[in-house]
Amino acid sequence: MKKILVHGIKEKTPMGFCDVPRKNLLDFLRDMKSISVPNEPRYKPLKKIHRAASEGDAQRLQRMISLGKHSVNDKDFKERTALHFACAYGQVEIVNVLLKNNCDIDAVDRNSITPLMKAVQNWTYGCVCALLKHGADPNRMDKNGNTSLHYAVSEDNQTLAKCLLKYNADMEIKNKDGFTPLLLALKENKIEMAKFLVRKGANIHVFDEMKRNTLLYAVRWDSKDMVSLLLDEGVDFFFKDVFGWTALRYAIEGTSKGSREILMNYDEKLRRKNKDDSLEYKNSEDNLLPKHHNDPTSVSTLPKSNENECDFDDELDTSKYALAKCPNNFRGAGDQRDKNESSGTVDDSSKEQLMSKPAIEKVDSVAYEESGSNQEESTLAESDIFTTESLEEKVSDDSENIQPSV
Incomplete structure (x- = not known):
């Protein structure tokens, strides 16, 4: 990118956008003057009705209108009306007289400037309020696409901007340069x-x-x-x-x-947050991976339960208990299959948990065999269809008999 001189120095940013020199005392005083003192009216009235409006002579103005020699909408060579002159000079009484005589409240001059824009530009609060109350359009645009709110912003006048917003001034209208x-x-x-x-x-x-x-x-x-x-x-x-x-x-x-x-x-801060989020996402993915049965952390990681599995109470230590199936309220072949699966789970879990304790293994295995034989005898004596109560007692007895001693 070719370097050019901006403010007497070589540019550091494109088109010297951020190569802004610091303001000196003279610039500061000039800004303070522009804030405290509004612009002087540049309108010079040539027609009699415009002069009467500029000077605030309401009786003379009304007499001109009543005699019919002048119209409230008469324009000069720059297409300005009496209402433009009244707003430029802050003549609130004249504005009210003109509005009572049905003047064009949104009349535009050669530059498409409305009386409201002129009132805002010259800080004439009374004229602004009177125009807005009588229905002046705050969103009319001049030849450069600026609205009355653009004028209030350029004048750095929050009071006028607040008044315009109260009457539905649009904050998102862009002028021809693309500025809201x-x-x-x-x-x-x-x-x-x-x-x-x-x-x-x-x-x-x-x-x-x-x-x-x-x-x-x-x-x-x-x-x-x-x-x-x-x-x-x-x-x-x-x-x-x-x-x-x-x-x-x-x-x-x-x-x-x-x-x-x-x-x-x-x-x-954004980089740190993105890094933490990525690590958290990675850890969450790792936790979702299936654990091997020899992994010590897999004991506390339970597989997702289906509709037939129990929901363990939070107070129970699930590492001490083998996963058991909930009895179903419906009887049939499905109950027997769930029962067999649950028994298989108990056997595998008891074998793995008791391998490290041979002294206890013998006692527990005997208890398990006796419990199993007793249950088989009672099962043959009863009906082939298991009730919910008998199945719950069996699961409870099995789990109690295989608990390792602590």
Whole structure:
């Protein structure tokens, strides 16, 4: 990428986006003046009705309208009406007189500027409220696609912006340069206004024609509060502009030292989280793998139960008991098969558990054989169909007889 001079220095970021020089005292005083003093009206009235509106002479204006010599919608060579002049000069009484005489409340001049835009531009609060109460459209756009809210943002006036939002001003309308009010606030370094719009629910994921989003503009002005707020609100940390640069790269390559630290810490936190999540996912996969019967950890790992298996009580030590089948309420061949499977499980488990204790093996095996013979005799004496109670007693007796001594 070819290097060019920006502000007398060689650029470090594309088009010098983050090579912003620090403001000196003169710049600071100029900004304070623009905030405290609204713009002076540039409208110079030439027609009599426009002069009466600018000077606030309500009686004269009403007389002109009543005599029919002048219309409330008369325009000058720049297509401005009396309502434009009244709003530009802050004449609230004139605005009310014109509205009572059915003037065009959304009349546009040669630049498609409405009286509401002119009232916002000149900080005439009374005119703004009067126009909005009478149905002025806050979402009309001038020739550059700016709405009244764009004007309020450019003037850095939160009071007017709040009033416009109360009357359904759209925060997501883009002007011809692709800037929503929020993006415009960040572009012009109106950080407090940007915070206000974010709190009001403005979309933080918007970007301009160069694909520079809100986070990139916050990094450009090295606004640590705004960067933190956008990250907390879930802005895309990895978003890239048309040059393929992320906010972190702009912060590293540019002059935004405060934002650099915040973004680097955030990047480290994301890397750590992704690493922990991947390890947790891997461990969870390992736990789901089938254990070998010789694995010591497999004793406490029980296979998934089907609809015929018991749910063990949490207080029981499942490592001491062989897995047994629940008796079914329905009688038939399925019950006998479940019984045989359960007996097989008991035998295998008892053999493995008693191999290491020969002294106990003999006693337990004898008890097991006696119990088995007694049960066979009682089974032959009874009916071929097992009841639920007899099967529960058999499983209980078997499990008691094969328990290892502790």
